[in-house]
Amino acid sequence: MKNPVYLFLLLALGLVVTSYKWVTASNSSTQELTSMPSSTIEDIMTRTSVRSYTSQEVTSEQIDTLLRAAMAAPTAGNKQPWRFVVINDKSILDTIAANFPTMTMASKAPVAVIMCGDTTATFPGNGRDYWIQDVSAASENLLLAAHAIDLGAVWCGIYPQMERVEQFSQMLHLPAEIIPMACICIGHPSGQMTPKDKWHPEYVHYNTWGSGITE
Ligand SMILES: Cc1cc2nc3c(=O)[nH]c(=O)nc-3n(C[C@H](O)[C@H](O)[C@H](O)COP(=O)(O)O)c2cc1C
Numbered sequence: 001m002k003n004p005v006y007l008f009l010l011l012a013l014g015l016v017v018t019s020y021k022w023v024t025a026s027n028s029s030t031q032e033l034t035s036m037p038s039s040t041i042e043d044i045m046t047r048t049s050v051r052s053y054t055s056q057e058v059t060s061e062q063i064d065t066l067l068r069a070a071m072a073a074p075t076a077g078n079k080q081p082w083r084f085v086v087i088n089d090k091s092i093l094d095t096i097a098a099n100f101p102t103m104t105m106a107s108k109a110p111v112a113v114i115m116c117g118d119t120t121a122t123f124p125g126n127g128r129d130y131w132i133q134d135v136s137a138a139s140e141n142l143l144l145a146a147h148a149i150d151l152g153a154v155w156c157g158i159y160p161q162m163e164r165v166e167q168f169s170q171m172l173h174l175p176a177e178i179i180p181m182a183c184i185c186i187g188h189p190s191g192q193m194t195p196k197d198k199w200h201p202e203y204v205h206y207n208t209w210g211s212g213i214t215e
Pocket residue numbers: 047048049050051102103154155156157158195196
């Protein structure tokens with residue numbers, strides 16, 4: 001092995017073999033990962049609306065986690081027009097439950113978050129209504145985060161039911177540009193919930209609507 005050319009060839013061969021092993025090893029671990037549900041997929045598939053809670057409090061750290069998750073959602077133009085009103089005052093939670101028949105669980109929830117949009121913080125003109133999608137994305141993030149930390153939550157619709165919007169705006173002293181979109185009630189689930197199976201392959205179309213279902 002005195003000839004430096006042989007030495008160079010040997011080193012090059014070693015490099016090729018090592019690279020091949022590394023590439024095939026990383027490919028197989030990627031396949032394992034993609035064929036296994038990540039905890040994110042697991043959380044998405046097992047989330048369900050929770051409307052009944054124990055008396056255990058939701059800590060300020062947990063509320064912080066939920067709000068951070070909400071604000072991690074995507075928004076049109078990264079405008080982040082969401083605003084949040086955290087309700088942990090029992091008398092306000094009771095008022096919500098008493099005044100809105102679809103939100104009676106609020107009286108048992110230790111906390112609710114009113115998901116709002118600031119209509120001055122989004123696009124002008126036709127793009128204005130993007131705030132609804134932005135606040136909806138934040139709402140779903142919040143629901144998923146609640147589920148991920150073993151809390152239970154339910155999204156209760158406010159906007160576009162304008163009488164609900166008006167009542168919430170008055171009750172919470174919201175400025176005119178702030179529109180309450182949803183009231184998310186949150187607590188520790190009082191029982192085991194079974195997520196609904198909503199998979200409908202017939203709702204899926206590939207490429208064009210009339211072409212039928214093709215995988
Ligand atoms: C826009 C919207 C409004 C909703 N409003 C209410 C409501 O006022 N009260 C309620 O109990 N649930 C409400 N829900 C929860 C739905 O009833 C629930 O998501 C649906 O039945 C599917 O069940 P799941 O969340 O367990 O998958 C609302 C959900 C959405 C997305």
